[in-house]
Amino acid sequence: MTGIYVFSEDPRLAAELVTSAAALADEVHAVCLGADAAGTLSATGATSVVVLEARGTTGAARPEAYVAALAGLVRDRGADLLLVGATVSGWEVAARVAALLDCALVSEASVITALPDGAWQAERVMYAGGAVQTETWTGTAVVTVAAGRAVAASASGSASPVEVVAVDVDERVRVLSRTARVRAGVDLASAARVVCIGMGLAEPGDLELAGDLAEALDAEVACTRPVAEDRGLLPTERYIGISGAHVHPDLYVGLGVSGQVQHTVGFRDAKVVVGINTSPTAPLFAVCDYAVVGDAHEIVPLLAAAVRARR
Template structure:
């Protein structure tokens, strides 16, 4: 049996999550570095009869096998469902590595799977490698102010890891044209999921507030800096809510406690790739703009026409963000 590396993929409302590509590209590179033949397998957990997402991306990103785990209890995400189904398949096939993105779900099921099967687990990795019977992971520490390389000895066990996304960008292809055309082997499994008393029951799905939307996957971000001030963040969040956007911030704003540290964008914060990035009261220091290189459209509000962010922006509004945002909000509401 060939050595396998698994990517557990998640579906969003419109198909595979956008960061699936980043995860697959990372795992394909690891597979290519292995001395023995190593296959990247995509794993999808679904309910019987449910529609499969578009999987055209998979062969382009080096996937050779697709394993479908089908069970009625997988109609919606539950941590227990994922842990039970994956533990079942993992015990049968013993892959070298199982990875997922460090999404809210990935951060919930992966450590529990590690605990259930007593496997080594490294969370929130920026980069991964497998060699010398160990998992090597690059991770950021101290709120992103430093990096460490960790080594987890495997002793023949499967390694588990979650990958932070927004680090390497979303590739469209990692192979050759010939590799793109290779068919994917698809296998369907019905895992054993014990009928237990429901510990967690799904009642409804509620949209997250702008302060909770994950920055790494947000399509729109309204970010604030020193120029909006502590009070300005309230109207910034209201405006973000109207746009269906996430709130981001500079380090000045997070260091002052105006918003949570996890909202920080930049060299020591998150790298983001939204379609729209609205920068309010942000000067555009290199340590901040390094995190928005992949934003498609940047709009900046700043009264200082010499602010570096205006040179970078597709559209610049010269003025006070605390006056412009409430006016723009009124226009959106009417």
């Protein structure tokens, strides 16, 4: 066996996978689909970077077109595991590689452990955070890992060796053009602090109140789904939860948020959780480090002033 191979078409996620894999194996090989990504990955401390270069393509191939090449690499080099970034494309790639290799596919692993007998174990969160499933297996497996599970490896002193491998790709489906989705210009997933408003603070004037606290904390403003979808107070990119954004902030402050599991699963990796709610039985308080029972209209300005006073 020759260590762990990692792949994601997103170089930032690929760098995170290198970090995760480095905790499990001495050798970590990062696979990418172009020279640009190779530059980023060669600075992550990976044992090597393998660039899959399509032979004679007529257009930009999708990651899915490299499935056979990726499967061949994993098989020929006897990889222990292939970690794949859990993106829409990554899910496709992972499932197809596992099918070609006829090996196990472990999806959305949150924790991976190498067991002493050579077997592997992974934990995955299920039912919107209501349960954690543990799976064990032996032999090669393809494992998908979501963004935010590890800190991306920072630039190491020496660049990893880069190997370019010419491969045949499946060009039956080609990308003809791309149109960027219009976004509200927010990247909640990488926000260090988030102030989240719920239906308890969702009148138009309340946005200013939450915005002021966010400004004091240097935080992004986010919301629950009904605030975005029912009230239209904020764009849908700003709602957190199972069907919205998944955030990993150092600080999450929930204002008038009840704390239903469909929402809380979206910030389950937050380091410190603060809740302000008029109801002492709000479910949010069960996941809070600091719980304030009271009217957010009264408490938020006091909190913002207190934060500013300490700056």
